[in-house]
Amino acid sequence: MNDTLANTEKKTAYILTLPAVLLVFSIILFPIFANIWISFKEVELKDIRIPEPRAKKIVKSISDEPTKIKILYKLRNSSLIQEIRDVSFQDNFPKNFEIENLDPRCSYEKYNLKCEFGNWPAKYRENFQVIFATNDGSNIDKKNLKSIKPKLDGKSDNILLNTNFTLKNFKKVLFENEFIDLLLTTFYYTFFGTVGSIVFGILTAQMVNQKFYGRTFMRSVLLFPYVAPVVALAYTWELLLDPNSGTLNSLLLNYQVIETPINLLGQKYIEISILGFDFKLRLALTTVIMFEIWRYFPLAFLFILARLQAIPKELYEAADVDGASPFQKFFNITLPQITAVISILFMIRFIWNFNKFEDVFLLTGGASGTRTLPINVYQQGFAISDIGMGSAVSIVIVVLLLIFMFFYFKLLGKRVDEN
Amino acid sequence: MRTKNTILFSLISTFFLIFLISIWKILATLQGLSINSFNIEIIFIFGLLISLAHLGIGDKIKSIYKSIIFSAIFVFCDGYLIQKLPIWYNVGVFLILYFFTNKISKYTFIGLKEEHSTQVILFDFLTLFGILFFSFVILFPFYMMLVTSFKTQIALLVNPLDFSINFGQDIKDLFKSYFVIFKSYKFGKYIVISTIVSVGTVIITLLFAIPAAYAVARLNFFGKTFLSTSILIIYMFPAIVLVIPLYTIFSQLGLRNSIEGLLIVYTATTLPVAIYMLQGYFKSIPKELEEAAILDKLSWFGIITKIIIPLSIPAISSVALYVFMIAWNEFLFSLMFLDNPNSFTLSRAIQYLSGDAETPRQYLMAGSVVVTLPVLFIFVYFEKYLVSGLTAGSVKG
Numbered sequence A: 001m002n003d004t005l006a007n008t009e010k011k012t013a014y015i016l017t018l019p020a021v022l023l024v025f026s027i028i029l030f031p032i033f034a035n036i037w038i039s040f041k042e043v044e045l046k047d048i049r050i051p052e053p054r055a056k057k058i059v060k061s062i063s064d065e066p067t068k069i070k071i072l073y074k075l076r077n078s079s080l081i082q083e084i085r086d087v088s089f090q091d092n093f094p095k096n097f098e099i100e101n102l103d104p105r106c107s108y109e110k111y112n113l114k115c116e117f118g119n120w121p122a123k124y125r126e127n128f129q130v131i132f133a134t135n136d137g138s139n140i141d142k143k144n145l146k147s148i149k150p151k152l153d154g155k156s157d158n159i160l161l162n163t164n165f166t167l168k169n170f171k172k173v174l175f176e177n178e179f180i181d182l183l184l185t186t187f188y189y190t191f192f193g194t195v196g197s198i199v200f201g202i203l204t205a206q207m208v209n210q211k212f213y214g215r216t217f218m219r220s221v222l223l224f225p226y227v228a229p230v231v232a233l234a235y236t237w238e239l240l241l242d243p244n245s246g247t248l249n250s251l252l253l254n255y256q257v258i259e260t261p262i263n264l265l266g267q268k269y270i271e272i273s274i275l276g277f278d279f280k281l282r283l284a285l286t287t288v289i290m291f292e293i294w295r296y297f298p299l300a301f302l303f304i305l306a307r308l309q310a311i312p313k314e315l316y317e318a319a320d321v322d323g324a325s326p327f328q329k330f331f332n333i334t335l336p337q338i339t340a341v342i343s344i345l346f347m348i349r350f351i352w353n354f355n356k357f358e359d360v361f362l363l364t365g366g367a368s369g370t371r372t373l374p375i376n377v378y379q380q381g382f383a384i385s386d387i388g389m390g391s392a393v394s395i396v397i398v399v400l401l402l403i404f405m406f407f408y409f410k411l412l413g414k415r416v417d418e419n
Numbered sequence B: 001m002r003t004k005n006t007i008l009f010s011l012i013s014t015f016f017l018i019f020l021i022s023i024w025k026i027l028a029t030l031q032g033l034s035i036n037s038f039n040i041e042i043i044f045i046f047g048l049l050i051s052l053a054h055l056g057i058g059d060k061i062k063s064i065y066k067s068i069i070f071s072a073i074f075v076f077c078d079g080y081l082i083q084k085l086p087i088w089y090n091v092g093v094f095l096i097l098y099f100f101t102n103k104i105s106k107y108t109f110i111g112l113k114e115e116h117s118t119q120v121i122l123f124d125f126l127t128l129f130g131i132l133f134f135s136f137v138i139l140f141p142f143y144m145m146l147v148t149s150f151k152t153q154i155a156l157l158v159n160p161l162d163f164s165i166n167f168g169q170d171i172k173d174l175f176k177s178y179f180v181i182f183k184s185y186k187f188g189k190y191i192v193i194s195t196i197v198s199v200g201t202v203i204i205t206l207l208f209a210i211p212a213a214y215a216v217a218r219l220n221f222f223g224k225t226f227l228s229t230s231i232l233i234i235y236m237f238p239a240i241v242l243v244i245p246l247y248t249i250f251s252q253l254g255l256r257n258s259i260e261g262l263l264i265v266y267t268a269t270t271l272p273v274a275i276y277m278l279q280g281y282f283k284s285i286p287k288e289l290e291e292a293a294i295l296d297k298l299s300w301f302g303i304i305t306k307i308i309i310p311l312s313i314p315a316i317s318s319v320a321l322y323v324f325m326i327a328w329n330e331f332l333f334s335l336m337f338l339d340n341p342n343s344f345t346l347s348r349a350i351q352y353l354s355g356d357a358e359t360p361r362q363y364l365m366a367g368s369v370v371v372t373l374p375v376l377f378i379f380v381y382f383e384k385y386l387v388s389g390l391t392a393g394s395v396k397g
Helices: A002-039 A142-147 A168-175 A179-208 A215-227 A230-241 A247-254 A283-308 A313-321 A326-354 A358-363 A373-383 A387-418 B002-029 B040-057 B063-083 B087-104 B117-148 B153-158 B176-183 B187-218 B224-235 B239-253 B259-283 B288-295 B300-311 B313-329 B332-337 B346-355 B361-381 B383-392
Strands: A053-061 A068-077 A084-092 A097-099 A106-109 A112-120 A125-134 A151-155 A269-274 A277-282
Touching: A002 A387, A002 B187, A002 B224, A002 B239, A002 B259, A053 A084, A053 A142, A053 A151, A068 A084, A068 A112, A068 A142, A112 A125, A168 A179, A168 A387, A179 A215, A179 A283, A179 A326, A179 A373, A179 B117, A215 A283, A215 B117, A215 B361, A215 B383, A230 A247, A230 A283, A230 A358, A230 B117, A230 B346, A230 B361, A247 B002, A277 A283, A283 A326, A283 A358, A313 A326, A326 A387, A326 B117, A358 A373, A373 A387, A373 B239, A387 B239, B002 B040, B002 B087, B002 B117, B040 B063, B040 B087, B063 B087, B117 B361, B153 B361, B176 B187, B176 B361, B187 B224, B187 B259, B187 B300, B187 B313, B187 B346, B187 B361, B224 B259, B239 B259, B239 B332, B259 B313, B259 B332, B288 B300, B300 B313, B313 B361, B313 B383, B332 B346, B346 B361, B361 B383
Parallel strands: none
Antiparallel strands: A053 A068, A068 A125, A084 A112, A084 A151, A097 A125, A106 A112, A269 A277
16 A cells, blocks of 8 residues: 555656656757767858758739639759758649649649659759649639648758767867967956955945845845846946947046046956056956946845844854954954855856856957857857857866866865864 | 044045045036036045034034034035035035034044944944945946936937936927837837747746646655756756757757747746745645645645645745746847847847947937836835745856
């Protein structure tokens, strides 16, 4: 009895979870394997469209003969590079139609025109014409005739399914793609974006954790950048930072802070001298990182605030009795209490920033030294149309992330052991 | 000790005053006033004098009179004698000064003798500074987005700093950008598509997630722990890695440029977090209720629809809102999968609009307002639900 109960429970569980598991599997896990497969192939964007036989039907009336009609099919192979084999053609006609000139490749039975066109090479085109007459002498309705669509069928190779593999893509990614530069840019972007958002998150959480008028309102305002659509925010920032008529540059010019406008999103380097040392700052990258911090510190804020509110008040009361200063309280009570949250946040934000595509894409499109790895996936795959290369870059991203996670957890594990 | 604290106090409060006045000046500049300098030196001297005078006078005058007197003096000297600006600007300065003097009125000579008083002062002012700074930095782009959508291209090019809106003009002129994007750029259609996609994603996600979450929360089966741990790991998988294979597969299946294609992808990417959030809540529902239901011979379908769903309305709404926002804001997949203007979502439509360099910026900003407003409205209205959702589902980048 017990056994059958457990069995029905199992069955129910599988029925309940199956739809979700199948969907997630087919849309997330399967593509990851497909990605590995594609990254070892030489595939271009134009290769992935399956070649189709197409026919455009043009109906022409013949002058002085209302009972006759000429039908022209403009046949073509949609692909510019692949042939289609065994093309078959079918079209239906009204029940009073008789064919006048039958092509040797075709047959006409039961008002159904069937043709076998054989193989079509790439770019193949043909004008195929038939003439019909009604057998009862009635006039022909052109509209009705046009609304019947011909059916075409054919076989072609799918370049994705053959087993020609190559290491060319990975060779290109690692050696011909300014890989070191890409990696460094991605690393700067990820690291400073993550650290910045966590630092601002700590500051704001500490701030909102105190009592002041309008605190709940402040909490929602702080989350605005995180919940608003990235498209809207990126274009607003772009306008704000525009060198010609952007608000920020105009303000700075107006208050004589700068003499010429700065192109914050379009200039790769800016030279800064501090205390006599000249160094180059990657300007566009810094701006993009600023946007990143601005948009994602709310998440850190939310997490850290939740943690701060869970710290027992007695700890602070005891510290007050001992005469601790506000800074001592912060460094000796608050900070140790939030390190766990911070380490989780660091990992989450690091992974997500490493894969961040939209923000950089919308702000700079990867120009002026802001080309990160995810941007490169898009550029290789869709701008240069080399799907195989794009796939290879994304595989590199996954491998780098796995390495990061491995070391991060190892380090974290060590620290936990020490404590 | 006292001297040091006094000096520190006056310096910190002065810097705070400079910051307040500077923000006010920036805002005033953006209303078309021509102010070309922050006059930091003058405000610095005044601020220092006010804080020292405040300490010196102490309790001899009632603090409200003190505040009014200080503010009036400041406004008279700075606004009337030096800058000669319109009255509304000076009223603003007066209110800022009044706020400022009120803030410093709780510090007294005696208080400055206490231990750590500099740190306390620093903390107090840093908090105040932080509140104002972050409000300004966060709200300013939103303010700019809204205001720009009401301006015209020429006005913006002539004076990029003049953000004042002429409310006196005809309502048709005021909302011209909105009329244009709805008429010429078919934004009405895009709103409908975005709504269908987002609401559809919510419905399908819930349909799939509720049974799965129930199974994970309640039933025992082989592979359960594996399933529940892999849910979050799958969710961490970057979307950019999925884009190329999904693009190729969707191209071959003819799912590109279709709402169905987007629905499938959005549902699959939001499912893991929806299951994760729901199963946590389902676990907190007392088991006794279900045991009673099993005795009544209710099937699992009955248990879910009659017991679990009515009891977890808060969690379900939180998941629904969260998924709605993800789907509404999504950009990467809509960029990859949609290239026919007839099937654009709002985000994709705005990006398409910006691709044309000729598009006036006020249209772009009007579109941005249209896509942002629903989300912000939902967020503010349902904040309580959403914050718990955001914390649980925060792995979404």
